[in-house]
Amino acid sequence: MKRTSPKLKSGIGVVLCDCGGTLAGRLDFKRLRDLPAEREDVVLVKQCSGFCRSAETVRIVQSLADKGCRRLVVGACRQDIYDLPLAEAMAKARLKPGMSAAALIREQCAWVHPDRGEATTKALELIAAALRRAAYLAPIPSASRKINTNVVVLGGGIAGMHSAIRLADLGHSVALVTHGDELGGCVSRLSDFYSYLDDDADAAADHLKQALTSARDRIQSDRRIRWIARAACQSISGEAGCFSVGIRAGDREQTLKAGAIVLAVGLITDFPLPKGTGSGRILSLPDLADALRRSASVGATRLGEALWRSREPARTGVERSAKEGDANKSLPRSVALVLDMQGEQGRAVHALVLSAAERLAASPRRRVVVYCRHVRVAAWGMESLYRRARSAGALIFRYDKPPRITEQERGILIRAQDTQSGLVVEENFDAVVLADMRSAGGKENLPLPRTLRRGPENAFQADNVWLLSSQSNQPGMYVVGAARGNSELRDAQNDAGAAAEAIHQWMGAGKVMVNRDAPVVDAEKCVLCLTCLRSCPHGAIAVDSKKEATSMSAVACRRCGLCAALCPARAIAFPRCSDDQVLAELTPGPGVTVFACENSAWPAANAAGAQRREYGAKVRLIRVPCAGRVDERYVLGALEQGAGRVLILGCHREACRYLVGADHAAKRVERLQAVLAKAGLDPARLAVGHMAEFETGRFLELVKG
Ligand code: SF4
Ligand code: SF4
Structure with missing residues (x-):
């Protein structure tokens, strides 16, 4: 894939920071200064010792702007350290936002390669890659937008x-x-x-x-x-x-x-009742709460009566007998509270059930059994509630398979298998509370x-x-x-x-301030396949019927770049991380090209640098907003340039910053590996990896291969 840089109307200014002189012994700054100075598009190279200090940033940026530089390449530490002073300095010098590229000569070179020659060679390559990227930078203005505060x-x-x-x-x-x-x-x-x-x-x-x-x-x-x-x-x-x-x-x-x-x-609480039930002796938690309230007003021994009254169909023989004054016949001597029938319930419902069990078991002659898969007590106060319910006499029965509940004339039969002993136990209850609840x-x-x-x-x-x-x-x-x-x-x-x-x-x-770096659809190319609309994890895409194309909301879009990678018609331009910028950063040679998600692998790599943990001098990282942004052309481009291995490193799949980007990356790698195998190439040259931003060990393990 041959690429030619665009002819620039304006020049590039280069800043090289030696971090208070601490990098001077580890990198040959003379060689670093000479490389950009030899290039036609570079107007001026400045070396400094504290680019993260506002006054220094303003001074350097202004001097570059005065010489006609409209794009900057900063060879220094992690961008987040100097981002803010740089943005302010660029604004003061009337340079457009978004017109700078970075080479991490500290975390990715000086701090990880003890050999000065190796570290300098890598720093030179990173600066060269940043210069190539800088040629494709486009201004990213921001505008404020009024919003409703209701x-x-x-x-x-x-x-x-x-x-x-x-x-x-x-x-x-x-x-x-x-x-x-x-x-x-x-x-x-x-x-x-x-x-x-x-x-x-x-x-x-x-x-x-x-x-x-x-x-x-x-x-x-x-x-x-x-x-x-x-x-x-x-x-x-x-x-x-x-x-x-x-x-x-x-x-x-x-x-x-x-x-x-x-x-x-x-x-x-709208779960369906088990088949063959419906007499009203199977209750929900709100039914039970109503019944308890009624029983409180008529005395604790009348709970049975209150329970039966809580459901219309139950006003049968049992209630009649209560009305006849035989309170004992209507008293539920045994109550089962059944949880987790429709999936595992969380702490909220477990708390309600244990609390209800404690109240029910307070009556000395009542048998109370809680059926559940697990008891969830991971909240303050719940462990002690559990103990109180147990000491009041409530029993806990744990099951794996939901129990069978059958209504019989004399009560409700529950048949369940105990998780630990494996024994199948049957028991008849006067009342059963189906306690599941859901959103x-x-x-x-x-x-x-x-x-x-x-x-x-x-x-x-x-x-x-x-x-x-x-x-x-x-x-x-x-x-x-x-x-x-x-x-x-x-x-x-x-x-x-x-x-x-x-x-x-x-x-x-x-x-709100909105950056104008959301993806833009070329209506001429869009075939309205709706792939982007279906895939956007943030619902930021709609169909623009006038243009007969999709369009992205500048407010809702989170700038992951997934849509641009997925569009089969290549109709989506993504100014924040364009194809040209990424492809321009590819470094020819037999190293390891790593497309690193800026939310996980990129900070993990920089943390490895901060910990001075060495890894291969031929590892080249390219920052992307999300692993899902890396499309086939980037991978094939890297292989074409001779990369021995290509890695796409992003967040853990269940913790992806953009929810589905890591999933898309994993699927893409699987597809591409099949393509490589068909082409007679070793599919192991391409791999995907997942990590959190602090998992430096995982990063090192993956890049070392
Ligand atoms: S960049 Fe990401 S969030 Fe924005 S429209 Fe595309 S897929 Fe949606
Ligand atoms: S994926 Fe591309 S072609 Fe399909 S609707 Fe979106 S912009 Fe149009």
């Missing part, structure tokens, strides 16, 4: 209420939209089942009720919060900074305008964008560490509480605070 919160449970209050505290106008006409959601209905919050179950319930009352009062009295009750969300359109949310409340339809949306739709997202009752990625159990938050605690993959949409999974009460409150802070930080000023 927020719509969907859901009035504890997470929704806390989000609304915190956002109002931060000065935002909030529309709190709820299905019903009550606030508090699950916590309000099940407030008796939060005894892990205190050593005393009643004190915990009282405290929770007080907290709910004061939150309700605050919402109803705060002028910045508009509570729209008995409302259904009918449409969501727009993007971060300018969403339109269509709401119907009774006969009234309205459109709410907002810069951000908080999804706080909570937990629901309301599973009901698919919200008109959310198709591009909103789901997590386990249909939660609205995709399973990726970068989204924690409250981000969704869709910029401008935040997920809090049970909507993002089975989140425990205090987590839900923390999520709400985190979401409010994140929203405020992003749009509190009413405007």
Whole structure:
């Protein structure tokens, strides 16, 4: 692949920093200065000792600009150390943003190669690669964009209420939209089942009720919060900074305008009952809570009566006998609480169940058994709740396969196999509580964008560490509480605070700065195959019907470059990391070419440098925004230039900064390896690797091969 650099109208200025003189003994700066000076496109070379110091940066950049340099190549340390002073100095010198390229002569040369000759040769090659890249730089201006600072919160449970209050505290106008006409959601209905919050179950319930009352009062009295009750969300359109949310409340339809949306739709209990059941003796957790409340008003021995009354079909013989005054006949002497039937439940539901078990077992003649796959107690207060429930008499039965539940005339039969002993045990219960709950997202009752990625159990938050605690993959949409999974009460409150802070930080000023470096589609080339639209991990792509092509939202796009790598028509230009720039950086020779994701492998390599951990002097790193950005041409280009091995190194697949970039890279490598094998080349010359930014050992292991 022969490439010729474009003829530059303006010259390049080169800065070489010896890091306070510490690199002078490790690199031959005379040779480094001579290389660029010999090139026609280089106007001036400057050596300094502290390019990270603002005053020095301004002085050097200004002197280069004065000599007519409009592009810079900086041979120094990691860019993040001098990024800010450089940006300010370039602005002062009227150089356009984005017009600089870097050669890491410290972390990737001087600090990893003790041999001065080897280190200098590598530094020369890195500077040459940066000079080639600099020829393809394009200005990346930024512009400020006005955005709406209102927020719509969907859901009035504890997470929704806390989000609304915190956002109002931060000065935002909030529309709190709820299905019903009550606030508090699950916590309000099940407030008796939060005894892990205190050593005393009643004190915990009282405290929770007080907290709910004061939150309700605050919402109803705060002028910045508009509570729209008995409302259904009918449409969501727009993007971060300018969403339109269509709401119907009774006969009234309205459109709410907002810069951000908080999804706080909570937990629901709508699992289907097992076949052959339906007498009403199989209950949900809210049924049990209602029954306990009723029994409290009629006395503890009447719990049985209250239980049967909680379901209409149950008003049969058992209830009649209770009405006849034979309370003992209606008393549920045995209650089973069954968890994890529909998949493993998290701490939130386990806490509710253990709490309910503790209350039920407080009655001395009642047998209480909790059936579950595992007991989850990984939250403050839950271990002690578990012990209290056990010492009150509740038994825990662990299973691997969901138990069989059959309703019989005399009770409900549960047949389950014990995980540890393997014994199959059958037991009859007077009442069974099916305690599974899940995120309301599973009901698919919200008109959310198709591009909103789901997590386990249909939660609205995709399973990726970068989204924690409250981000969704869709910029401008935040997920809090049970909507993002089975989140425990205090987590839900923390999520709400985190979401409010994140929203405020992003749009509190009413405007955001947007860099003009999002991908651009050439409408002439686009064949509307929609590959980009389907693959964008952030839902930032839409069809522009006027242009008959796709287009990218400058606000929602996260600049991963995945779409540009995937477009089969090569219709997408990506100014932040263009094909020309990457291909220009390829260094001819039999070394190891590493395409390093800037979120993982690139910092890992630089950390290896900081730790002075040596690796091959022929390893050449090319920084890319995401491993998914590396397309076939880059790999084939490197092999064509003689690279002995090509590595694509990115994030761990489940922790990819852009959610799916590492997956795409792995699949691409698999395909290309097959192509190499067919062409008679050794497929092992190409490999993919995954790591976190601090995994220097993993980086070294992979580059050493
Ligand atoms: S660069 Fe990434 S986030 Fe932006 S439009 Fe392309 S795929 Fe989506
Ligand atoms: S992948 Fe390329 S050709 Fe297909 S819709 Fe997107 S820009 Fe157009």
